[in-house]
Amino acid sequence: MxxxxxxxxxxxxxxxxxxxxxxxxxxxxxxxxTPAAASGSYTGRAYVYGEGSLAGDWSDEGVVNVATHRSSNVTCLWQTILWADGYLPRSDIDGIFGDQTHAATVRWQRNHGLTADGSVGKATFAKAQQNIVLQDTSDGYQYGMYDGNSLFAVRRPINAGNWMFAAPSGVFISAAYNWKTC
Incomplete structure (x- = not known):
């Protein structure tokens, strides 16, 4: 050969x-x-992202609604906020932005003085982030608690990075726009 x-x-x-x-x-x-900007994020990132202090990190986030990032970890984060504030039962945290989540979002926005359009954008995220209270800085992360009717934990690398939150299972997952693991 x-x-x-x-x-x-x-x-x-x-x-x-x-x-x-x-x-x-x-x-x-x-x-x-894949920049989340192509599908609604103002930061151009695939995750909820922040740097510096925790305050104001969510004021430049993208859109989550029935048409954009409908099935994602960011939707799961938003549903966890709705649950913590008493607008959604824990059993409805599934990472899919459906009719129940839309209706709960409209009620939440109305009760927080926002435009009640059922679409979670930078103003809604920024308003929700006001309920995060820094608890601890260790292991290279800033840990906080979302302080609603119920509590859940969030964390982000100390200097800069992607936000994570405690899913109903108790495991920290990334707040990603483009996939769902919750």
Whole structure:
């Protein structure tokens, strides 16, 4: 067998796995770098993000509603806020922005002096963040509690980074716009 045919055979055998790896890396990179701005975030990030002090971090966040980021961890974060404030039962925290979440959001916005459109944008996020009270700074994170009728924990890296929140399971998950794990 000639060295040229051996090279072709090796290349053919490597081509499919290499293409699969390239595709997987490309998709992973696309998911990781897809700016949330393209789908409603003002920060251009795929997560609820902050830096410096905790105050005001959520005032530049994107939109979450029945049409935008409908099924996401950010929706789960918002539902957890609605639950903590008594607007949604804990059993409705599923990360899907449906009719119940929309109706609860309208009530929440109305009761907090906001435009009651059922869409969670920067003004609604900023108003909700006012209920976060810093509790501790350790392990490289700032920990806080959302202080509503019920409490739940949030955290963010001390200097800058992606917000996480305690899901109903008690596990911290990232407040991501583009996927749902809650």
């Amino acid at each position: 000639s060295s040229q045919s051996i090279r072709r055979r090796v290349l053919r055998r490597a081509a499919a796995p290499a293409a699969a790896v390239a595709l997987a890396l490309g998709l992973t990179a696309a998911l990781a770098t």
